[in-house]
Each structure stands twice: as C-alpha cells, then as structure tokens.
Amino acid sequence: MCAVEVNKDLIKKVAANARLNLTDEELEKFVPQIKEIIVESFSKLDSIEVDEKPSFQPIELSNKFRRDEVKPSLPIEKVFSNVSKELRKENYFKGPKVL
C-alpha cells in the first residue's frame, strides 16, 4: 500500500523536479485532477499481488550492437539548421549559465 497525500506542496515539488513553474491557477486546477488520477486509477495497483519479473518492453528484446565504424555524419550547417542565431556561437551551441 502506498499512502500519499496529494496536495499543493507535493504537486509544486514534483513540478519543480520536472522544471515546470505552475501558476496559482494551474495549481488550483491540477491538484484535484491529479489526486483523482492517483487515488482512483494509479492506486488500483495496490490490490494486485505480483511476483512476475517486470516487462520493460512488451516483447523480449536482446541488446543489439553495431560495428564501431566511422561513418559520415551531418554537415555542420545542417547540424545548426534549427538553431536560432542567438544560440549559436561559431560552431558551438550556446546555452544558459550552469554555475
């Protein structure tokens, strides 16, 4: 059994982990909706006993490897074709500060 209290604090914490800032309006809306989904749907799994191994895929798959060979890659201009001018500096992607 997994006891969980779905409230504003929990949803705010989860949203922050997912890099989402929720407005007050979104928070008001999401709390009861997510509570309903977790309590009425997700928690149904509390009532089933399982010893089975997990199926991370619906069919059995084995690891597939390819030869470690050098192949032609995308030309530089294609690599940057979807990048805005502001986020390209020479042949580098420009990102926000990390420190």
Added chain:
Amino acid sequence: MKKEETVNFFVSEAKKDFRIVEENLHNVIEEVKFTQNKGLNYFEKFDEEFVLNQLKKLKENQEANLSGKLFGVPISVKDTICVKGLESTAGSKFLKGYVPVFDATVVSNVKKEGGIILGKTTQDEFGFGTFSTNTSRVPKNPFDNERSCGGSSGGGAGFCAITRNYHINIGESTGGSIAGPASFCGVAGFTPTYGRVSRYGLIDYANSLDKIGAIGRNIEDAALLLEVISGKDDNDSTNIGEKYVVDEAPVKKIGVIKELLDSADPEVKKIIQEKINELKKFFIVEEVSLPLNFNYSLPTYHIIASSEASTNLAKLSGLRYGVQGSVEGKHFDEYFSSIRSEEFSEEAKRRIILGTFARMSGFRNAYYLKSMRVRTKLIEEFNNLFKKYDLLISPTMPIISPKFSEISTLSPLQNYSTDLCTIPVNLAGLPHISINAGFSKNMPVGLMAVASHLNENKLYSFAKVMQ
C-alpha cells in the same frame, strides 16, 4: 471490397500511364486545400510545392521507380514522424519551426517504393489524447463536423474518410491512436506488433508502447503500407527485424472479449453483436474473459505512459531546435523552467507531473516498477487465450465519436478511460486492426480484432471477410 478501390489497383494502372498519377495527385491536393479552407484541419503542414517537386522527380525517374509498391501514391504522415525539409511539430507549439534534416525510416521506405509524401497530419500534442483536441488545429469528423475524429492520429483518419482518391496515412499508436480514430472515422487502422516497424525519426511519446502503423480506406491499403514501412533497421535498437509481408493466414476460432463488449454503449454493443452473428457463418465464435486486463490495464498503462513521456519530454529545453529564447544572464534552471512552462500545453504538463511523480524516490516501487510487473501478468493473460483462439475481438471504442461540447466536460480521468478497449492490446504490444462494423446515429462504429505477436496476417484474412 472492389479491386478497383485499392491502392494496389491504382499502382498497377499508374505504371502503365503516368497521367493517372498526376490526376490522382492533383485531385488529392484539391481535397487537401478544400478541407483546409473549410477548417476541417486534417493537415498540420501542407506545402504544395514540396509535393509537386516530388511528382516532377518521379516523372523524370519513372523507369527507375517502376518496381515501387507505392508508385505515385500520396502518403500523408502523422506530424510526430520526421519528414526531411517539412516542419514536424508533433502537434506542439514547443516544436514550432522545427524542420528535420533527415527522414524517419518509414518515410525513407515510402520514398524508396515511389510514394509521394503529401504532408503532415494533425494530432494531439505529442499523442496525448483520445480526441485530437489537445492541439491548436483540431480535426473535425467528416460524418459530423461537431464531432471528433478520435485521437491521437485524428487528422490522418479524417482525411482517409473524406478523400475520394487513392491515398494512405502513416499513423502512430501508443494506447490506441490508430485504432481509435479509424473507428470514429469508419476506415481501416492497422497497428503492428511492437518492434515490427522502425521508430527512427519518431518524436516519441512512450518508448515501450509506441508503434508506427497505417490507416487506409480499406485493409488492403493499410496492409500494403505496413509491408512497406516494416522491417529491419539498425537505427532502432528495439526493432525486431521481422518484415511484414501481406499474405492470408487461416483463422478458425475467435474469442469475443466479454468485459469490453459489455462496457460499450448499448447502440455500439448492438452493432458489434450483429456483426458477431454474421461472423459465426465463417468462424467458431465463443465468449472469453480478460478480467485482469479489464481491471488493471488502464492504471498500468497510464503509469507507464506518463513515466516514459515525462523522461522523453525532458529533452525539450529550448536549445538546438524548436522554440528558443534568450539565454543571456540566465541560469539553466531559470531558462529551462521558464521556456517549458511557457510552451507545454496543460495536458503535457499534467502528464509530465504524473510521470515524474510515479518515478520519484518513495513512489517508484509502488507505481513505476509495479506497473511493469503487472504488465507481465497482463501479457500472460492474453497469451493464455491465444493458445485456444486465433483472434480476439471487441468494439474498438465503447462509444461513437462524441461532440466537442461533450468532450470539453470530461475530467482528465474520464477522458483517459475512453481508451478502455484499445489500451490492453497496446500495453501488450499486440497487433490489432479496427474495421468498420456499421453505423449508429449516422456515425461509424469500429470492430477491433487482436492477434498474438507477429500474426498480422490472421488480422488481414479476418478483415477481408469483414469487409
């Protein structure tokens, strides 16, 4: 089904006279423009010049393409599948402006067989929905414009239903996104075994569930496209390398899934029941039960799908492609959080939150890991039935397509629950089809048939009897 109505017939005639290709394509282009102008919204992106350039190239290289199985056939592609040089957004404003520099493997396969890429069809954002309403361009059902085409491959199914010319659509299903719209629009939807078709170039929703498949006016067209797009691809590590080849396979015994038939609205149940009575002339038909799937597949699916979606969408951060902002003076946390909060829709945020929750420390074992264990049990339940039955059948959707005014009153949980019939088979990665079984209130009702893994041809043979 008359042979003249199939794409196979068109291709054989087109190879004799290229004017047939030109006439069909021009008619289809006119239909696309007409439906766009009428606000029916089957296409997210349509570029006439892009299409005509392919026609010109095919005309110049006719001889080299004469063996193509899709010679001159217009193929529309769900927006979540990358087409080189054509904006591909998965129905999301976050990917506005993203123009892929490569083709998805399924698109390359279509081009190799002489197909012409017609455009990108509308869908729920990232596939998050049952009605194609979670997007800015909502496709309208050809049978009643106040109703939904279904989701998430709604635009493709809607256009298949409205066109009077030769055309097939590449759709994608995570929890029923091919079968559901096919049912609501009265066309044929063919979802293959998980891993049959390469997903290289798919803007993914949930990796252990996503399957690319086909929607056509009839099963012959959908099967033909499935054959072309299936097969080995080293660019997809989950691809099983088993090409689908269209053929007949014997079908003797069919199980009707009692719980799903009983859950349908009375009008839908009546039509499916009538069809079952007709099928008894051709097959042994018995009632079967899937109690575990009926009770546990919805929560299991929604935990897995939202968990995987939340990790997939982590890559959208406003860098390298799609919508990008100014990073000047901003810390990465501030930049990523602000752009993600701005660009994701409400439904995407809800699913990201649910999935992040199910994977969080303290809840992971109870939800995420447990759902994967339950899935094993649910697949076993199907496999036990397939020891006795060639196919299992049920309604595809428990309702006819609802009006947009009705959809807007549904809570997210009620909304998710309408996929009751299609979720178990998608969770188990089983091949399935939806074929029209009749009409209720002038709206199509689909019948779903499911086969065991890699037995697509049993579905094909069954559908030909149905049609």
